[in-house]
Amino acid sequence: MEYAARERIPVTPRGAGTGLSGGCVPAAGGIVVSTERLNRIIDIDPADLIAVVEPGVITASLHSASEALGLFYPPDPGSCAFCTLGGNIAENAGGLRGLKYGVTRDYVMALDVVLPDGRTFQAGSRTRKNVTGYDMARLFTGSEGTLGFITGAVLKLIVLPEAKAGFLAAFDTLEAASEAVLAIIKSGITPSTLEIMDSVTLKAVASFSGRNDLDYGALLLIEVDGHEEDVARQSGKLLDALKNSGAKELRQARDAAEQEEIWTARRSALTALARISPSVILEDATVPRKEMTSMVRAIRSVAGKYGLLIGTFGHAGDGNLHPTIITDLRIEENKNKVKAAVGEIFEAALSLGGTLSGEHGIGIMKSSYMESELGAAGVEAMRAVKDAFDPQGIMNPGKIFV
Numbered sequence: 001m002e003y004a005a006r007e008r009i010p011v012t013p014r015g016a017g018t019g020l021s022g023g024c025v026p027a028a029g030g031i032v033v034s035t036e037r038l039n040r041i042i043d044i045d046p047a048d049l050i051a052v053v054e055p056g057v058i059t060a061s062l063h064s065a066s067e068a069l070g071l072f073y074p075p076d077p078g079s080c081a082f083c084t085l086g087g088n089i090a091e092n093a094g095g096l097r098g099l100k101y102g103v104t105r106d107y108v109m110a111l112d113v114v115l116p117d118g119r120t121f122q123a124g125s126r127t128r129k130n131v132t133g134y135d136m137a138r139l140f141t142g143s144e145g146t147l148g149f150i151t152g153a154v155l156k157l158i159v160l161p162e163a164k165a166g167f168l169a170a171f172d173t174l175e176a177a178s179e180a181v182l183a184i185i186k187s188g189i190t191p192s193t194l195e196i197m198d199s200v201t202l203k204a205v206a207s208f209s210g211r212n213d214l215d216y217g218a219l220l221l222i223e224v225d226g227h228e229e230d231v232a233r234q235s236g237k238l239l240d241a242l243k244n245s246g247a248k249e250l251r252q253a254r255d256a257a258e259q260e261e262i263w264t265a266r267r268s269a270l271t272a273l274a275r276i277s278p279s280v281i282l283e284d285a286t287v288p289r290k291e292m293t294s295m296v297r298a299i300r301s302v303a304g305k306y307g308l309l310i311g312t313f314g315h316a317g318d319g320n321l322h323p324t325i326i327t328d329l330r331i332e333e334n335k336n337k338v339k340a341a342v343g344e345i346f347e348a349a350l351s352l353g354g355t356l357s358g359e360h361g362i363g364i365m366k367s368s369y370m371e372s373e374l375g376a377a378g379v380e381a382m383r384a385v386k387d388a389f390d391p392q393g394i395m396n397p398g399k400i401f402v
């Protein structure tokens with residue numbers, strides 16, 4: 001970084017390159033720094049309940065290393081088998097367990113940071129409590145590599161839940177499934193996972209994975225966890241809420257293997273949709289949970305208006321939908337349609353009190369929409385933070401800001 005600062009060369013940090021907003025693309029050329037070989041789990045401490053890691057550790061490796069000790073690192077993006085913890089921190093990644101356990105930010109205690117001029121410091125500490133000045137670890141989390149380079153992290157762990165149970169609930173329509181999400185939350189339980197898939201996504205997953213049991217209008221995939229007795233109690237309430245919401249079919253996973261099958265099917269959603277056509281544009285506009293049915297309707301109306309095939313799946317418990325446009329961008333006319341459709345999807349999310357991005361970040365893809373959510377003053381305030389850390393503008397330029 002010292003060399004890059006002296007020579008004014010742009011630097012783009014890169015984890016596994018699985019980001020969905022173009023964050024690791026070296027938009028202004030320069031140096032790409034890969035964390036591939038910064039891949040050690042340095043310590044897992046069962047007394048302090050922390051993991052000390054390098055940024056290139058694959059997320060699922062921390063899951064298995066923690067679980068082997070009876071501990072739990074909850075953030076689990078759908079890409080956890082191949083994305084890195086550094087990329088997760090830089091994007092403040094969410095995942096399937098966000099409803100109950102939160103997102104990456106909730107587990108970041110300290111970060112080793114290299115500033116754009118090459119100086120280093122530790123933001124945060126290994127302690128549960130720390131109010132020494134500004135919360136810089138939180139600021140760097142979700143900063144998309146635009147403020148500095150993360151070279152190490154102290155992450156919070158929790159104790160692994162004793163038991164869990166997984167369920168599938170089928171509905172005639174996506175609207176009915178999203179209404180059932182509200183009924184589940186109102187019944188007084190907080191599932192660890194509450195995912196939704198529409199019929200377009202289900203067909204794609206069925207053909208991708210060779211399953212013939214996914215022919216529904218929409219599906220909810222649900223997991224509850226905790227102590228044995230509590231899981232039984234939550235399961236009872238969950239089944240009641242689903243029956244009362246008009247679920248057409250209810251299935252409980254018989255064992256851990258079947259439960260894992262459910263999550264594998266969900267994790268393959270994007271890959272399965274991407275196989276249908278040469279281009280796939282995935283968004284992650286997020287709305288307050290109560291507005292999810294309205295958002296589902298808005299997405300359907302945009303699809304109809306532009307004659308586009310849109311598969312929708314996502315983290316329903318978080319109001320975080322992933323409308324995925326399946327098209328062929330080699331055809332010029334499709335580019336214009338997709339641009340207009342994406343703009344209208346964002347507009348709908350914002351008008352419902354939502355946000356442009358729940359978890360994938362702004363990167364290159366959404367920078368031109370920033371003002372629509374934050375206003376000019378909001379963007380200027382963020383720009384001032386960026387300029388304070390990176391006055392030369394060499395740290396991942398071309399991201400977040402146009």
Ligand SMILES: Cc1cc2nc3c(=O)[nH]c(=O)nc-3n(C[C@H](O)[C@H](O)[C@H](O)COP(=O)(O)OP(=O)(O)OC[C@H]3O[C@@H](n4cnc5c(N)ncnc54)[C@H](O)[C@@H]3O)c2cc1C
Pocket residue numbers: 012013014015016017018019020022023024035055076077078079082083084085086087088089090091092093094095096144145146148149150151267270271359360396
């Ligand atoms: C199939 C699939 C499913 C996905 N599911 C989810 C999901 O459920 N939830 C979710 O949130 N995301 C999901 N994603 C998106 C993606 O996996 C996440 O954003 C992930 O956090 C990116 O990690 P990465 O290691 O690939 O980072 P990269 O893509 O390499 O980089 C992402 C950003 O982080 C910056 N960065 C990387 N490392 C560092 C570092 N050490 N210091 C500073 N900046 C750094 C880069 O510059 C870039 O801006 C999914 C992606 C795919 C392909």
